[in-house]
Amino acid sequence: MKIEKTNRISLVEQVVSQMESLIESGAWAVGTRLPPEMELMERFDVSRNTLREAVRALVHGGLLQTKQGSGTRVCSSSVLGAAIERRLHKSNLLETLEVRHALEREAARLAAVRRSEEDVQQLRLQMDACLKAIQANDHQAYVEADIQLHQVIAAASHNNLLIDLYEHMTDALHSSVRNLVELTSCTDVHQRIHGKLVDGIIAQNEDGAAEAVNEYMAHLKETLSKSLEEL
Amino acid sequence: MKIEKTNRISLVEQVVSQMESLIESGAWAVGTRLPPEMELMERFDVSRNTLREAVRALVHGGLLQTKQGSGTRVCSSSVLGAAIERRLHKSNLLETLEVRHALEREAARLAAVRRSEEDVQQLRLQMDACLKAIQANDHQAYVEADIQLHQVIAAASHNNLLIDLYEHMTDALHSSVRNLVELTSCTDVHQRIHGKLVDGIIAQNEDGAAEAVNEYMAHLKETLSKSLEEL
DNA sequence: CACCTCAAAATTGTAGGATGATTGGTTCGT
DNA sequence: ACGAACCAATCATCCTACAATTTTGAGGTG
The missing domain is CATH 1.10.10.10 (Winged helix-like DNA-binding domain superfamily/Winged helix DNA-binding domain)
Structure with missing residues (x-):
């Protein structure tokens, strides 16, 4: 009993x-x-x-x-989102970026393995959106498209926990991220890395995608430290 | 004003x-x-x-x-810990392991770069504890030493956010992890990978440490799928 | 003494009412 | 039209009372 x-x-x-x-x-x-x-x-x-x-x-x-x-x-x-947001307030930007790096790299690897045809379609769509924003020289639109693109990549990992964590982290970071992306978006480097990342995922090249994320984050961290030096 | x-x-x-x-x-x-x-x-x-x-x-x-x-x-x-624990209940073990993989790999990379002399000392200490548990054939002690070792590695990353997230995830996973580790601990493979991981961190070999984590997680996932097949 | 029973005490759970503080809108005077 | 004074809606805090549950211990019984 x-x-x-x-x-x-x-x-x-x-x-x-x-x-x-x-x-x-x-x-x-x-x-x-x-x-x-x-x-x-x-x-x-x-x-x-x-x-x-x-x-x-x-x-x-x-x-x-x-x-x-x-x-x-x-x-x-979202309870998790609120909890993460509170925790992030106690962290500095570098710490947060490192965790984002970890999540994004894993997302890219998993996406390269598991991406469906719909995922590929979505990726191409968002890449186009980025390109159009660049050609129109519309920074605001580019930042939004960039964030969207990374969400799509996370979604292609088909790991709901990872998607949740990533989404909440970027949500909580949105203002800082927007500023950073805006700083970096003027260079072609950013878009070149995007291309490498998306191509890697589409070609199911796991290591290539992961390497692209590494480059992306290195670029971001570099920009961050430069912008911090200016203060 | x-x-x-x-x-x-x-x-x-x-x-x-x-x-x-x-x-x-x-x-x-x-x-x-x-x-x-x-x-x-x-x-x-x-x-x-x-x-x-x-x-x-x-x-x-x-x-x-x-x-x-x-x-x-x-x-x-910890509020964050409680929130993560609740979220984890909605996820399956594989999803959780993949996120843990992401965090642990980043922790290993950062640890390889930033580990202090105290960290090295702590790592050696925990490795010894693992070895002693193996020699004594004490599974219970080995599991505890294993979890401790991974905490030490996370701590060596010197990223408090990462440490927090990792700790809470393993906390919430402790029962499942204990079982998994118990299954794998009987093989030498587990300890060999530990050695490679710790050596990599001590030698500040970032890629080597990350590769060891990959092996470790691959081994864990393999054991997991095997144990699931038995059901 | 050991063990069971049951009543009482301690503690949290729920209900309902009263008053104060803050906000947002309305009205009124200029 | 504009600002000041007023007013109604709403949440904040406090109070008392009783219910439900668990723990404790006293007292009886073998």
Whole structure:
């Protein structure tokens, strides 16, 4: 006979779960303002205290944000993302870049092995977008296309955990990354390395793709240290 | 003049911060039972609701665990660790191993570049521990020494973010890893690769260390797929 | 003494109400 | 039209009370 363990789930955790589902499913999209506490109390059929404890848990988790007198809003849809973001604030840019390097290299290797035909198509598409941005000399568009391209590469690894971590890291880094990419984008080097990376993945050349990532990150780190020297 | 309106920190968050500090500092070590709510109310000078919201936030964050009628206990000392652990439950072992591969390879490369003399000493010490465990044919001790060795390698990278991520991943994986290592530890291959890895780091041979990690992970993945076939 | 039973104490869980503080919009006077 | 004063909505904090659960210990029984 199996003893019923702590199967008792507190009301608060039940409410938290339901709210998390609503947020992750997009029913409560990022930016949405939640109904006031009174309505939520009725909706979940719990007391004020219970509801507030649930909301507070999500606030501390980084998914919600409350403002006295104004209301409660959704400010993120991922617990992991919020946790990583908080941790990254305590790290310097170089540390973060090194971890990104690790993830991106592995993503490139896996992508080279596992990329599907759709992945290849997506890669070509994003490369075109980069090229067009360069020809139009539109830095803003290039930065966006660049970030997108790297997301596509990560996606081609078909490792959901890796994709998640990578996405959250670049999310948290987006401002710094944008600046860095903007600094480097003026050179042809950047785009040449992109080409080598994408070609490697398409040709299923694992080592070639990994080597391209190494070059890419070396270039990024160099630019970073140069821009730091200027200060 | 910069207006800092958002400087208003809620009482709950203040209490949460203090408790987090107590936990991270070790004043409330993992496993410790917290004082009852009444005492904490007086200690932090807040009402029961406020205190409970703070506790609930930490419970949901994975740092605390409450049991009605029994009390509240510390069950983890890191928010990031708890978040990663939860995410890992949704991933399969292969995905997790691949990410660990990425982190460990980067750690080895950085360690080869940055290892200090103390690091070298620590590495030699842990290698000895592994050897002794093998000679004593003590599997339990070998597994522990193996995990310790890899932690030392990560530490030698001198990248705190990387160290954190790696530690939390292996923490969350500990049971699976223990089993895997136990399966592989009977062969000499495992120890030979360890030797190559440590030698590479000590000799500051970046590529050699990275190659050793590749071999190590390949061996681990092979063992994993074999053990999965048996089911 | 050893062991079981059960009641009481300790502790967290849930409910409901009251008041203060902040925000955003509205109204009103100029 | 513009700014100041007001007002309503909303969250923040505190309080009390009771329920549910676990631990503890007293008392009985063999």
